[in-house]
Amino acid sequence: xxxxxxxxxxxxxxxxxxxxxxxxxxxxxxxxxxxxxxxxxxxxxxxxxxxxxxxxxxxxxxxxxxxxxxxxxxxxxxxxxxxxxxxxxxxxxxxxxxxxxxxxxxxxxxxxxxxxxxxxxxxxxxxxxxxxxxxxxxxxxxxxxxxxxxxxxxxxxxx
Amino acid sequence: xxxxxxxxxxxxxxxxxxxxxxxxxxxxxxxxxxxxxxxxxxxxxxxxxxxxxxxxxxxxxxxxxxxxxxxxxxxxxxxxxxxxxxxxxxxxxxxxxxxxxxx
Ligand SMILES: Nc1ncnc2c1ncn2[C@@H]1O[C@H](COP(=O)(O)OP(=O)(O)OP(=O)(O)O)[C@@H](O)[C@H]1O
Ligand SMILES: [Mg+2]
Numbered sequence: 065x066x067x068x069x070x071x072x073x074x075x076x077x078x079x080x081x082x083x084x085x086x087x088x089x090x091x092x093x094x095x096x097x098x099x100x101x102x103x104x105x106x107x108x109x110x111x112x113x114x115x116x117x118x119x120x121x122x123x124x125x126x127x128x129x130x131x132x133x134x135x136x137x138x139x140x141x142x143x144x145x146x147x148x149x150x151x152x153x154x155x156x157x158x159x160x161x162x163x164x165x166x167x168x169x170x171x172x173x174x175x176x177x178x179x180x181x182x183x184x185x186x187x188x189x190x191x192x193x194x195x196x197x198x199x200x201x202x203x204x205x206x207x208x209x210x211x212x213x214x215x216x217x218x219x220x221x222x223x
Numbered sequence: 224x225x226x227x228x229x230x231x232x233x234x235x236x237x238x239x240x241x242x243x244x245x246x247x248x249x250x251x252x253x254x255x256x257x258x259x260x261x262x263x264x265x266x267x268x269x270x271x272x273x274x275x276x277x278x279x280x281x282x283x284x285x286x287x288x289x290x291x292x293x294x295x296x297x298x299x300x301x302x303x304x305x306x307x308x309x310x311x312x313x314x315x316x317x318x319x320x321x322x323x324x325x326x
Contacts, residue, residue, distance in 0.1 A: 085242060103307075117280070121245060171283035172279070173282040
């Protein structure tokens with residue numbers, strides 16, 4: 065069995081829409097050390113994209129600001145923290161509800177938090193109005209043996 | 224994004240070839256609205272075959288074009304949804320409103 069080493073990376077970048085793809089691709093490249101499937105990697109990319117986009121359009125409202133990402137690998141888990149020093153969220157429970165958006169005029173759908181929650185294993189949102197927001201996303205990447213076992217079961221049940 | 228208008232059946236097909244996020248969506252939206260207004264199609268189809276990435280920006284994009292096409296008397300459908308795109312659309316509930324078609 066391959067040893068899972070612990071690892072960490074930090075990223076700091078300007079709050080600009082052009083950095084959305086940079087951020088998700090960088091985190092995905094880091095996560096690839098855990099041997100995720102294409103689907104698991106797509107899930108991570110989408111969740112990071114949602115969190116970073118929220119910083120740009122809600123926290124800083126397209127004004128200047130800095131976004132920070134910290135990612136850690138622990139055994140077969142990736143823990144991603146995305147934080148801003150923007151306007152903050154008054155009521156996090158309401159903000160997390162599906163279809164809730166404060167920017168419907170910009171064709172936002174209010175699905176960002178719902179997507180993060182369902183594409184990752186867990187999501188935590190901490191926010192202080194006027195100070196900023198921190199989103200913590202965790203996903204466990206299944207070990208290769210478990211994936212193979214699942215594939216076996218699927219092929220057995222198909223026979 | 225590539226587009227093709229079929230005069231005979233007034234069908235306008237958009238093939239999205241970019242990643243769909245908050246950054247890219249504005250350009251796609253402007254181009255799509257411009258062509259919908261120009262051709263006044265009976266049906267608009269968005270082809271997702273070449274979409275390598277999409278986040279929630281894609282939901283707003285499709286609902287927005289659905290409303291715009293409707294306002295001008297046309298219908299809207301989506302085609303060739305990749306696994307990731309399908310998951311996001313299903314979660315948002317828009318597939319109850321917008322048919323998935325074959326092209
Ligand atoms: N980093 C943040 N700073 C301040 N407010 C935020 C932040 N993230 C989210 N919010 C608030 O929470 C609401 C819900 O966020 P969510 O991502 O679920 O939906 P949305 O961004 O409005 O739409 P979508 O993500 O579907 O395009 C936002 O409308 C905004 O009011
Ligand atoms: Mg969002």
